[in-house]
Amino acid sequence: MRRIAFPLAAAALLAAPAVEASYGLYVGRNLTADGEVYIGGTGDEVSSHYLRIVPHQTHPEDATITVGVTEDASMYGGTDKPGKLTEIPQVPETYAYISMTYTNWEGFPPPLTNGGLNEKGVAARDIWSPSRSELIEMTEAPQTGPQYSDLARIVMQRAESAREAVEITGELIDKHGYSTYGGNSHLFADHREGWVFINFAGSQGLWVAKRLGPDEVRMSYPGYIGEIPKNFEESEDVLASDNLISFAEEQGWYDPEGTDTFNVHxxxxxxxxxxxxxxxxxxxxxxxxxxxxxxxxxxLNVVRDPAMSKDTNGYGQAARLSGDVDHDALRTLWVAPTGSVTAPFIPWRIGVTSVPPEFRKHRYLTKGSDSTFVTEEAARQEGTEFAGRVFKRLMYFTCTNADTYLPEVTEALTAFEDARLAETDEVEETARTLLENEKSKLARQVLTDYSHTRAAAALDLGRDLLGSIEARTKLLDDIPVIEAEPMGKLDYEMVTCR
Incomplete structure (x- = not known):
């Protein structure tokens, strides 16, 4: 059985809701065959994950949104840092976006998101990034202000570029504060560039962002920024809170004498x-x-790498960001319904108007579902098969004998995705023709029908692989009886195909 034990260094993190988890990948446009920026990764949370396509919306002049964390919030290491939900103004118009949504993170009210892709071609990933212990200790309670999911969602709703995503996020923290589980980061990208944005614990409004250029690659795990110029205000490649350096000096954490740089980490x-x-x-x-x-x-192969894709993954995600998209409806996010090591990436376009019921929210791993019954309204939705559960089962069977089963699963998933890549020009040309002839509704129906059909094919593939590998496992291997609680705590060994 392929499993990986959490190292002792991670044990302190596991005492809190956060773990060594979510990752993001960035590749600059000068490094890709098509000259487009690539961004991908996953969100790692023990929770139900489901796909949402949120439409372009308008809002009343006095509209507000609820942000922050509740009284149940805590930090890395388990320190209680309760929060208070507050209201902040909504903008008059918000953009359409695609994201994977999830249902639970302690003290962070659902629905939660780590970002996705919006109609302006801005993509976002949310990635853990723990602050130093002194900042965690000095965090005020109750915490107020937007938290990581609020910031990711607002960026999807409002940003037209990666740099604007940084500016929006920084301005929100400057104005409203920041609620956290101990420090966090975002990876923002558009067709020109990427930005790593880190927001710190401590209730001091500390944040910093550094640009990723066209010749750079980055894996955020956690989100990191090293050296920046001490006089970063003069750089086009760094944005930060006004107190980033002065606060460090006041605490005795940084001596500016004799150096021109400031090492953020x-x-x-x-x-x-x-x-x-x-x-x-x-x-x-x-x-x-x-x-x-x-x-x-x-x-896509790298995003799927078993070094990152494992049981903690709620989904896999990847996008290629182009400046030549002539219709926003054609912008595409590739999403795997659980860890992509054993789940296919399915292309979803902004113009798609609905999500198949199998890929919507289900009870599986949804907080509170173990003590409630299904409502009549939700019965038919809940009666459908949940794609996330199908591919999670496939992961468990595959990873118990990865040497035998992973090669055939990878081959099948790759073949499915290659067929979708080969169809890209045809489906987009059909939709483009309709859009340019003022048949927007019909174009969106074409895109929706395509995505529903391909999602169904992905689910069929998952069932076939699962059925075959499950049958062979039962014939050839032992499935032990689990007498004790099967869920791991601090010292558990995570299921992985590596």
């Missing part, structure tokens, strides 16, 4: 953890080896 990051973990070195090395001339097919 060394000053504000977790002091007992390296900035770049071995997995970061490994995956960034694979990305560099594929560049220049990396194809999107090759990028």
């Amino acid at each position: 060394e000053v504000y990051g977790a002091q007992d953890a390296p900035m770049r973990r071995p997995t970061v070195e490994e995956i960034e090395g694979k990305l560099r080896d594929l560049a220049p001339g990396m194809t999107f097919r090759e990028f």
Whole structure:
């Protein structure tokens, strides 16, 4: 059985809701075969995950949105830092976006999101990034202000570029504060560039963002920023809160004498953890080896790498961001319904108007579902098969004998995705023709029918693979009786195909 034990260094993190989890990948446009920016990754949460396509909307002048965390919020290491939900103004118009949504993170009210892709071609990933312990200790209670999911959602609703995503996020923290589980980061990208944005615990409004250019690759795991100029205000490549350096000086964490640089991780990051973990070195090395001339097919393979894709994954996600998209409805996010090591990436376009019931919210891993019954309204939805559960079962059977089963699963998933990649020009040309002839409703129906059909085919593939591998497992291997609680705590070994 392929399993990986959490290292002792992670045990303190596991005492809180957060773990060493979510990752994001970025590849600059000069390194790809088609000259497009690639961004991908996953969100790692023990929760139900489901697909949402949120339409373009208008809002009343006095509209507000609820942000923040509740009284149940806590930090890395288990320190209680309760919060209070507040209202902040909504903008008059919000953009359409696609995202995977999930249902639980302690003290963070659902629905939650780590980002996705919006109609303006801005993509976002949310990634853990622990702050130093002193910042966690000085975090005020109750916490107020938007938290990571609020910020990711607002960026999807409002940003027209990656740089604007940074500016929006920074302005929200400057104005309303920030609620956190101990520090976090975002990876924003558009067709020109990427940005790593880190927001710190401590209730001091500390944040910093650094640009990723066209010749860079990045794996955020966690989100990291190293050295920036001490006079970052003069740089086009760095944005930060006004107090980023002055607060560090006041605390005695940074001496500006004799240096022109400021190392963000060394000053504000977790002091007992390296900035770049071995997995970061490994995956960034694979990305560099594929560049220049990396194809999107090759990028999907890296996002699927078993070093990252495992039981913690709620989904897999990837996008290629182009400046040549002539209709926003054609912008595409590729989404795997659970960890992509054993689930196919399915293309979903902004113009799609609905999600098949199998890919919507279900009770599986939804908080509170173990003590409630299904309402009459939800009965037919709940009666459908849940794609996330199908592919999670496939992961469990595959990873128990990865040497035998993973090659055939990978081959099948790759073939499915290659067929979808080959269909791209045809389906988009059909929709484009309709859009240019003012048949927007029909174009969106074509895109919706295509996605529903391909999602059904993906689910059929998952069932076939699952049935075959489950049958062989029962014939050839032992399935032990689990007498004790089968869910791991601090010392559990995570299921992985690596």
